Amino acid sequence: MVSLLRRFFGVDKQSGQVARKRMQFVLMHDRIDITPDLLEAVRKDILEVLSKYMEIDGKSLKVDLEQGKDFMALISNVQVKRVYRHAS
Amino acid sequence: MAGKTIVVTSGKGGVGKTTTVANLGTTLAKKKYSVVMLDADIGLRNLDVVMGLENRIVYNLVDIIEGKCRKAQAMIRDRKLSNLFIIPAAQTREKNAVNPEQMRQLCAELAEEFDFVLIDCPAGIEQGFKNAVAGASTAVVVTTPEVSAIRDADRVIGLLEASELKNIYLVINRLNVKMVKKGDMMSTEDIISLLSVPLLGVVPESEEVVISTNRGIPLVHERGSKAGSAFRRIASRLNGESIPIDEDGADGFFGRMKRLIWN
Ligand SMILES: Nc1ncnc2c1ncn2[C@@H]1O[C@H](COP(=O)(O)OP(=O)(O)O)[C@@H](O)[C@H]1O
Ligand SMILES: [Mg+2]
Secondary structure, rough: OOOHHHHOOOOOHHHHHHHHHHHHHHHHHHHHOOHHHHHHHHHHHHHHHHHHEEEHHHHHHHEEEEEOOOOOEEEEEEOOOEEEEOOO | OOEEEEEEEOOOOOOOOHHHHHHHHHHHHHHHEEEEEEOOOOOOOHHHHHOOHHHHHHOOHHHHHHHOOOOOHHHHHOOOOOOOEOOOOOOOHHHHHHHHHHHHHHHHHHHOOOOEEEEEOOOOOOOOHHHHHHHHOOEEEEEEHHHHHHHHHHHHHHHHHHOOOOEEEEEEEEEEEEHHHOOOOOOOHHHHHHOOOEEEEEOOOHHHHHHHHHHHHOOHHHHOHHEEEEEEEEHHHHHHOOOOHHHHOOOOOOOHHHHHHHO
């Protein structure tokens, strides 16, 4: 348990690298001005749209921003349980 | 030809802006350039004590702008270098006693007279910051290897890029090489990759800085000082001289990142 906590807080990693990783994340968000709350709102909306067409595992839906070399990517991963038949 | 106008800024307070201005100004003056250092930190002036000139103040920056004195009356000549001057900030005024247009005008006039106009910027990103950067064509952003300083530096760089100010350079101050080696401090490489601004140089954490500030004599006057040499090299690079960046690490610590920075 203690070791789990230590890992969670990054105590076992070198703090310089922990700082670098945290700053990568923080600066990316600062620059595009997307807060974690906003990202959560985007996640909910994506979930809503997708649910119209397929049954998905809401808990598995992840939305992340990734910094590429010359671009920023929004990456979303979701587990699809079942695609609905056309109802029309 | 008009001189260079350079603002030293950071966002966060206490990272070494005033120390940097004093040491860069002194080095450039020792190279025989005419230099004026402008303390734009209205209400919290410090450049005068760091330069050891606090007893000579009569007029200040706000007095010039309000027409209470001529520019020359507010300039205080350095004790050692006759081609080095400071214009102190007003101590008992508000930051809004000055506006960006007035600073632009003053800096342009000073640049006619001097080879270098160095502006010591207050902390923050409000009025005082806007005043300080208004008249500058180059910015030196000072940061320390700490998360809060780096985050603020990134914010300031964003604001500078959004203004007309396009020549932006980075100075990393108070690097503790021992801690970096232990892995307990972000390295120069880490900071460059986070901020992606060309690096002017790295100043080590050093007691000598505190001692020279106590005395009111900039460290670059001291021959054998590591931090002093770092400031001298930074001034030379700012002056366009090409000095390899790895000389900042006495033990070749920076060799690997040469390609990342400075040309
Ligand atoms: N490289 C350094 N090593 C040790 N102390 C430093 C160094 N640079 C600055 N300091 C100290 O840090 C404090 C803040 O520096 P200062 O130049 O006044 O910062 P700022 O103008 O950004 O508020 C001062 O006490 C100064 O002596
Ligand atoms: Mg200061």
